[in-house]
Amino acid sequence: MATAIVTALLAVVVFVLTQGFLKLVLEPLQEQRRLVGEVAAALTVYERAFTLRVQPSSGSGTEPMVFGSSREEAAEAAKALRDLSGRLQAGLWAVPLYDLFAFFRIVPTVSAVVVATDELHMWYSQLPNAVNEHQAQHIREARDTISKSLGIERRLQIFRSPGTPSDHP
DSSP states (O other), X not given: OHHHHHHHHHHHHHHHHHHHHIIIIIHHHHHHHHHHHHHHHHHHHTXXXXXXXXXXXXXXXXXXXXXXXXXXXXXXXXXXXXXXXXXXXXXXXXXXXXXXXXXXTSSOOHHHHHHHHHHHHHHHHHTTSOXXXXXXXXXXXXXXXXXXXXXXXXXXXXXXXXXXXXXXX
16 A cells, blocks of 8 residues: 555656656747747748839939838738747747757757847848848848858758759759
């Protein structure tokens, strides 16, 4: 009888410990990694979510020409990127021992997340208004920096084989 009680209590203690580890450590880690995947998707989905303002050449009309996405599309992209930036940064506090997991490359480093959130901020802050070619280049550079800092570019290179038929003319 006493062995059954000890066994039952031991089972409850093990269950509580494993559930605590799952809820407090593994789920936040998984969410942070999922969030990096969402950022990777946003880099593709919102790649051209800006309006480019081009000054007319001399001899043309005086009004600048505008190309690209609509104001509504740009606003949607800005909202999504702002949300991703905030959630990505919040993950730094949600994951206990974040630096330890970053050391083992389970999640991006703190500095990489800070760089990515700064670049996301720069990107979404440019979207509400039409941008010139210089600002559009900054957006492209921000996308590249985000991809590199979060390891998205490196991961995509692993999945791309060097000899795919589309690479050869």
